[in-house]
Amino acid sequence: MSDTLELKIEEWLNWDKNEHTIREITALRDEGNTVLLEKLLMSRLEFGTAGLRGRMGPGYSQMNDLVIVQTSQGLASYVDEVFGSDAEELGVVVGYDGRYNSKRFAELTAAIFINKGIPVYLYSQVCPTPFVPFALLHFKCVCGVMVTASHNPKDDNGYKVYWNNGAQIIPPHDKNIQEAIMKNLAPLDCSWDTSIIDHSNLLNDPLPAVMDAYYSIIQDCILYPNINANTPVKFTYTPMHGVGYPYMLQAFNIANFKPFVVVEEQKDPDPEFSTVEFPNPEEGKSSLELAIKTANENQCTVILANDPDADRLAVAEKSKTGDWRVFSGNEVGALLGWWCLYCYREKNPDADLSDVYMMSSTVSSMILKSMSKVEGFKFLETLTGFKWMGNKSHELISEGKTVLFAFEEAIGFMCGTAVLDKDGVSAAVQTAGLVAYLKTKGLSLTDKLNEIYLKYGRHITLNSYYFCHDQTVLKKIFERLRNFKGTPKTYPDGIIEGKYKIVGIRDLTNGFDSTQPDQKAILPVSSSSQMVTFTFNNGLVATLRTSGTEPKIKYYTELCASPEEQNEEVLSTTLNEMVEAIVQEFLQPEVNGLIPRSS
Incomplete structure (x- = not known):
């Protein structure tokens, strides 16, 4: 066992106060399991725009009490640095879901902010994630934390951060918070004492006020x-x-x-x-x-x-x-987009739609874009993730614009702007309202979806993914696409020996976009993630990207047909043929040892 690892073990045992994780690290040390100890202690979960998410267990590379204490100390320090006395006046919101340790992690977080003199709105019971950004805006807080791993497996947990605009953090906050965490690794004794939340006058339960305000908006x-x-x-x-x-x-x-x-x-x-x-x-x-x-x-x-x-x-x-x-997320997005526009027009019959916006992410259906060309509202495409749509919504609202709806294909929907994030509760009740309305017209959701496609063009999608646990393989796949003809920025120009030609390429890893006059992408670029979009001459758009939270390479494809092209069987045959070629020619799953989704 190296001296460096021994020091890390000693550091962990000195800092950690959780008897379970202390016992696990001690047992691994006594067994001499240096491989696992190095994995757990020599690297750490890095704070990103999704905050933290990972498996629960001992060590800096997993989710546990000590990592939460270090993260919250760093976040509290950064909040204090950015907002100063405003933080002590306005406070923060903390919520948690029903996973193992979620309440414990939330209470540790609350205690750390209270010890720094910052008021905390800590939910008294489990709550939906959207209730954190909602409360943040309602109480005008400086930031919010939701302890959740969403739909991840049961062994995972996460730590999601919202900023004072009510949206998830985006750069540079993620890097700044990570730096603050690294400067505040040594846990203060008071950081472990959650008893302070039982008697502090800086602690408030936001639930009653949020229930009144949130459901008043739902009703309206x-x-x-x-x-x-x-x-x-x-x-x-x-x-x-x-x-x-x-x-x-x-x-x-x-x-x-x-x-x-x-x-x-x-x-x-x-x-x-x-x-x-x-x-x-x-x-x-x-x-x-x-x-x-x-x-x-x-x-x-x-x-x-x-x-x-x-x-x-x-x-x-x-x-x-x-x-x-x-229904796929794209199909629900089409239905809710139509419904939100219909409701807005019914309530505002003389409204000018030129300042009304809808948006979806770059890996989602472009059905809203097709609708906007007919109906006259504005459409915006953002990077993947509601953090981008939430921040863009805040920006538009600040300019006096109206944001009706935003969605992502991963069944995330934002109906209105009471929550600048996806919200499954408001989306569900709006869907139910749409169903009830359609019933009075003798229509089902499927009937309405077909009507939408008849008017705006049929949009059919085929999305899936492969597992890949080797980051070097993932990088190799994308570097091959960027150097397809042996030199940089020479991408494929078609598939199936030129049967389908590529007319546009956007690479948001290096900022290349062949459709722009200066060949520079308009959307934000990130060299830390892989993402390339190909547009074909027949209307197919295909995006290949790596996942930020899972060992996956994902592909998203959509064939956007004109309203005149309504033969779904023909369109589906074309889509399947093209996707199979994209997978085999671009991803080369057999050559690269990719594991299919169903395995």
């Missing part, structure tokens, strides 16, 4: 309360073992709906996620088996599903033949 956004009250449609809802149930119950009540049928087995927070292999409704039918069973038993025709921290929404509908259709 309901277009047809009478239609909701009288709809014959029955809904099944699942919170996927997460936090959503009581909050969705209240949302349905405020919106004038009859109560939904909850999936009893998944109703309450369960850190084991005992009925699902992956607590992620984005996985489709495999994650909704119990919801479908419950819906069938109770004659429900629509399923609404939140992920465990209730910021995402999945939607499924029963067809007349009894089959269930689980």
Whole structure:
């Protein structure tokens, strides 16, 4: 065992106050397990724009009490540096989900800010992630922390940070916070004492005020309360073992709906996620088996599903033949985009749409872009992640613009701007309102989606991913695409021996964009992540990117057809042919040892 590792072990045992993680590190030392100890102690989780997210366990490279203490000390120091006395006046918001250790991590965070003289709005019970950015804006706080790993496996947890504009942090805050963490690694004795939150006058529970304010906005956004009250449609809802149930119950009540049928087995927070292999409704039918069973038993025709921290929404509908259709995030985005525009026009019949905006991320469907060309509102494309859409929304609002809707294909939806992030609760109640309205017209969600495609053009997508645990392989794949003809910035010019030609290339890793006059990308560039988009002459857009939180290489493809091209079978055949070629010619999964999603 090296001297450096021995010093790190001694440092950990001196700093850590959690008997479980102390015991685990001690046992590994006594076993002489230097390989694992080096993995746990010689590298650390780095704070990024997604904050922290990782497996729970001992060591600086995992999520545990000590890492949370160090992170919160760094964040509190940075907040103090940026906001000074304003932080002591305005405070911070802290929330947590139902995972193992989430409440503990939240209380440690709260104690550290209180010890620095900064007031804390700490939720008294588990809450949806969107309740943190909502409370942040409501109370005009300087920042917010949500302890959650969203839909990750049960062994993971995370630490998500919002800034005073109500949106997730973006550069340079992430790097500045990381630097502040590294300057504040030694834990103060008071940082471990969570008893301070039991008697400090700097601690407040935001829940009562947030419930009143949030649901007042929900109520104001309901277009047809009478239609909701009288709809014959029955809904099944699942919170996927997460936090959503009581909050969705209240949302349905405020919106004038009859109560939904909850999936009893998944109703309450369960850190084991005992009925699902992956607590992620984005996985489709495999994650909704119990919801479908419950819906069938109770004659429900629509399923609404939140992920465990209730910021995402999945939607499924029963067809007349009894089959269930689980809508993709892009399809729900098209439906909610249409509905948000319809509601806005009904409430503002004389509105000028030239200052009205909708947006989606670069890996999501461009259906809103197609709608904007017909309807006259503005469309914006952002980088992947709601942090970009939230910050852009704040910027637009500051300029006096109206932001109606934003979405991402990973079933994330922002209806309005009460929350500058994805919000599965408001999205669910808006979806239910759309369903109820369509029922009065004799239409289903599927019928409405087809109407949208008839008017704006059929947009069909095919997205998936491969697992790859070797970062050097991922880099090699993308460097090959950037040097396709042997010299830099010589990308492929087509697939299937030129059958489909590439007419545009945007590389947001190095900033190259062939469609711009100066060949420089307009969207922000990040050399720390891999992302290349190819546009083909027949309207196909394909983006290849690495995941920021998982060992995956993802591909997102969409064929954007004109309204005249409505033969879905022909379009699907073309899409499948092209995606297969892109995968084989660009990713070369067999050559690079990539593991298919289904494996």
